[in-house]
Amino acid sequence: MTADTARLRPPAHRVSPRALWYWTVKAAVLWIVLLVPQVIWWFADSDGASLPHVIVGVVWLLLAAVHMVVMPQWRYRVHRWEATDTAVYTQTGWLNQERRIAPISRVQTVDSERGPIEQLFKLANVTVTTASAAGPLKIDGLAAADADQLVTDLTTRVGRTTGDAT
Amino acid sequence: MTTTVDVEEEAPVDTGADWRRLSPRMLAVHPVMELRRLIFPLIAVLIGVQSGDGDAGWWALGIGGIGIALGFLRYFTTSYRITPIHVQLRRGLFRRRTLTVPRDRIRTVDVTSNVLHRVFGLARVTVGTGQTDKKNHGVKLDGLAAGAAENLHRELLHRSPAAEEDVQPETVLAALRPAWIRYGPFTLSGLVAIGVLFGLGSRLVNESHVDLTEIGPVHDSMDYLADRPLPVAILLVAAAVIVFTAVASTGGYILSFWNFRLSRHESGTLHVRRGLLTTRSTTIEERRLRGVELSEPLLLRAVRGARVIAIATGLRVGRGAERGGSILLPPAPRAVAVDVAATVIGEAEPLTMALTTHGPRASLRRLTRAVTVSTVLVLVVLAFVLLASAPWWAFWTALVMLPLSMLLARDRSAALGHALAEDWLVSRHGSLVRRRYVLRTDAVIGWNLTTSVFQRRVGLTTLVATTAGGRQSYAIPDVDDAEALRVARAAVPGLLHQFLVD
Known part of the structure; x- marks a missing residue:
């Protein structure tokens, strides 16, 4: 038996390299939002010493820089996907990683979505949902054309299955 | 799935069945229900009139009056019909809507009557279709005559005409024994009651501008406590809270589960009936049943009690009153709980079989987490002692958290386990609430395997089975x-x- 030595391999396909930029911009937006309370604090306490503000600012800069450089690279190495005739398989995350596998016969909807940042980089994401609220498989950072192709493929395969998928 | 169709666009689904109305007796119930919501503004008005500041209260009363009027109208605008394939509900005054639910999508039928309903011999029927339940889109018929509700219930789930009464044989799987009430104090549901009372009290105080310390008994007991040394005062308050919680929890148990009965109908449904003042009767189709959950909160586990919850599609496990829909057995002796759960799924092995433990690496993770969290908390307290001159005994008391958290970690490790019986996936975890999930393997509709940085270092995975x-x-x-x-x-x-x- 190979059951003892077998390991789950990562899914076959990487996402588009443009996803690196997508994740970087998304992180940048988050860090800019975090800058707002700091600025407000600076104005609210303008007569105080500037040292605490400088310390917080430097910490912010360091964390933002590390996050924006490391996270997209790491994610790009992790994020993968694969769709076979019988199953959809995704791998996502960076520090915390998650592999999700759902049989095609249990798939209920296949959605494709393009947010504003994704449109900037000609990307799209595909979400495959099952009857469980805990089980959507989301593939981020696909090239738009690949996403359309995947949706078409999956829709055809799902259409061949029967039953109410619960 | 519930589909909402506007009347004018509605395709003729089927015809022939008559539109029925709610019971006219609900005309008496609705205003009283609305009045209940008005108690606080009413009190505020009464007190406000004396103190000359009751504007908000008057406003609320006005709005409440409109609510009562709308309640009356609801009777005239609501009608429903049951056709061979659909349940249709027509409602709304200015915006007439027809709600159409295909009958084969109906997963649960809930019949509830509160005290007021019971005085007038009425019941509320809620038809659950699963997914849309949360959005309050389901078919809710508030105010059917109790007999009609019972018929409707039978008609919908047993798919037989209302005329064939009581031909369905049923087997009683469990019924409340008065001795089980001794588990009441260990359910802690009384804590919720304390919270609610506290909330109501503070609202009353707020709206009526009463100074609590001027009320005789409150004043006296606060004086009494102020005269004691602090530890004694704390102990006294704790004792009072414990006694109150125990009494309230027992009361809650009796209110919720009096006359509890779980039965199985030949037609393939499970039937739960319970309640002292508000009676509730829930029916779950067995083909929707995906498994059971045996849950043992820490206190209940200490006295060898457990409760059983159904895992069924269309029944989300909610909190508080919502959760009531899926309960299969109230807190009862563990042996009974295991027995009932086994009868419900038709197999005893998944509930009694030994579980594969998760080993020392999983235990170490529990311990690390417990020690980290409690150390951080202790350090926070220490910081308060050093920087904000909090008393030192606070720090010494906080130290108790370390051994306590280690005990918790040990118990959590002991709970970890899983197994695979013939057709059942079994998983157990948790300490404050230990749960043993028994899920049918064909109900698993996907796997999520999550790993954190720390888990990858020691080669562990959290395997999550997703289900509907x-x-x-x-x-x-x-x-x-x-x-x-x-x-x-x-x-x-x-x-x-x-x-x-x-």
Whole structure:
């Protein structure tokens, strides 16, 4: 038996390299939002010493820089996907990683979505949902054309299955 | 799935069945229900009139008056009909809507009557279709005559005409024994009651501008406590809270579960009936049943009690009153709970079989977490002592958290376990609430394997089975990578093999 030595391999396909930029911009937006309370604090306490503000600012800069450089690279190495005739398989995350596998016969909807940042980089994401609220498989950072192709493929395969998928 | 169709666009679904109305007796019930909501503004007005500041109250009364009027109108605008394939509900005054639910999508039928309903011989019927329940889109018929509600209930779930009364044989699987009430104090539901009372009290005080300390008994007991040394005062308050919680929890148990009865109908449904003042009767189709959950909160476990919850599609496990829909057995002796759960799923093995433990690596993770969290908390307290000159005894008391958290970690490790019976996936975890999930393997509609940085370093995975019922996902935490794969492959054959390498 190979059951003892077998390991789950990562899914076959990487996402588009443009996803690196997508994740970087998304992180940048988050860090800019975090800058707002700091600025407000600076104005609210303008007569105080500037040292605490400088310390917080430097910490912010360091964390933002590390996050924006490391996270997209790491994610790009992790994020993968694969769709076979019988199953959809995704791998996502960076520090915390998650592999999700759902049989095609249990798939209920296949959605494709393009947010504003994704449109900037000609990307799209595909979400495959099952009857469980805990089980959507989301593939981020696909090239738009690949996403359309995947949706078409999956829709055809799902259409061949029967039953109410619960 | 519930589909909402506007009347003018509605395609003729089927005809022939008559539109029926709610019971005219609900005309008496609705205003009283609305009045209940008005108690606080009313009190505020009464007190406000004396103090000359009752504007807000008057406004609320005005709005409430409109509510009562609308309640009356609801009777005239609501009608429903049951056709062979659909249940249709027509409602609304200015915006007439027809709600159409295909009958084969109906998963649960809930019949509830509160005290007021019971005085007038009425009941509320809620038809659950699963997904849309949360959005309050389901068919809710508030105010049918009790007999009509019972008929409707039978008609919808047993798919037989209302005329064939009581031909369905039923087997009683469990019924409340008065001795079970002794588990009441250990359910802690009384804590909720304390919270509610506290909330109501503070609202009353707020709206009526009464100074609590001027009320005789409150004043006296606060004086009494102020005269004691602090530890004694704390102990006294704690004792009062414990006694009150125990009494309230017992009361809650009796209110919720009096006359509890779980029965199985030949037609393939489980029937739960319970309640002292508000009676509730829930029916679950067995073909929607995906498994059971045996839950043992810490206190209940200490006195060898447990309760049973159904895992069924269309029944989300909610909180508070919502959760009531899926309960199969109130807190009862553990042996009875295991027995009932086994009868419901038709197999005893998944509930009694020994579980595979998760080993020292999983235990170490529990311990690390407990020690980290409690150390941080102790350090926070220490910071308060050093920087904000909090008393030193606060720090010494905080130190108790360390051994307590280690005990908790040990108990959590002991709880961890999983197993695979013939057609059942079994997982157990938790300490404050220990739960044993028994899920049918063919109900697993996907796997999520999550790993954190720390888990990857020691080769552990959290295997999550997703499903359409109950909590939607059931986890086997911190299991060895290879074992996670073995369980996932064995439980759902023919899915993972294509993604394996040697």
